[in-house]
Amino acid sequence: MAGIDLGSERHWVCAPGLGGGGREVVDFGATTPELVRMAEWLKDRKIESVAMESTGVYWIAPHEVLEKDFEVLLVDTRQLARVPGWNKKTDPDDCEWIQRLHSCGLLNGSFRPQEQVCMLRTLVRNKANLLAESADWVRRMQKSLDQMNVRVHRAVSDPNGVTGMAMVCAIAAGERDAGKLAPLRDRRCRKSQEEIAEQLSEHWREDHLFSLRQSLQMYDAIAERMTA
Secondary structure, three states: OEEEEOOOOEEEEEEEOHHHOOEEEEEEEOOHHHHHHHHHHHHHOOOOEEEEEOOOOOOHHHHHHHOOOOEEEEEOHHHHHHOOOOOOOOHHHHHHHHHHHHHOOOOOOOOOOOHHHHHHHHHHHHHHHHHHHHHHHHHHHHHHHHHOOOOHHHHOOOOOOHHHHHHHHHHHHOOOOHHHHHHHOOOOOOOOHHHHHHHOOOOOOHHHHHHHHHHHHHHHHHHHHHHO
16 A cells, blocks of 8 residues: 655655565656656555545546556545654655555545546536626626626626616626617516616716727637536
8 A cells, every 4th residue: 555645846655665665755756757656666565455545636637547547545634644653854754654544544535427427527626617607797787887886787687688688688798778679678577668767777988888898708708618
């Protein structure tokens, strides 16, 4: 069994020495060729199981290289601190401590889903980030409209719904007549065209209109990325 302490530039590995001669502690770089060399080094020592810290994102590349040939335990660093005797001073000390605890069966690996689930999770997380970005640009559009007293959020219940976005797009394209904006309402809107037109009476300013167009372009670009 082996223990690995991960870093952004160097990975420290502790494993039983060749011929059972104590422990060896060796450092490897973080590049892919170095990770392959680390895997070969572990194979030479007949290692079957490896424990490594789940540090940031540094564990992902070593995990993907090592899981092909070894059982890999991804360990929460809080587990290491719970065992009496842990006193991290250096990275080599840490990897030796991980190896010792792993050899005694005192470490539990974190759940690591199958590859297809990992790939799906990446996409889902990416979409969540895009949704957050999209909501931020909606708020910026709303701010530009509020500063011109164009009360789209009062005219419709959902400013970034079908009716709200149709009105925003029309304003960005140059429409300034509330009487022409109101008919863009979806037939399911509760408010009449007259009620909507009253909320859209305004005082236009070119600086706020420019900001509105910029925010709308960013919103549309994020929508394209989400579709992809």
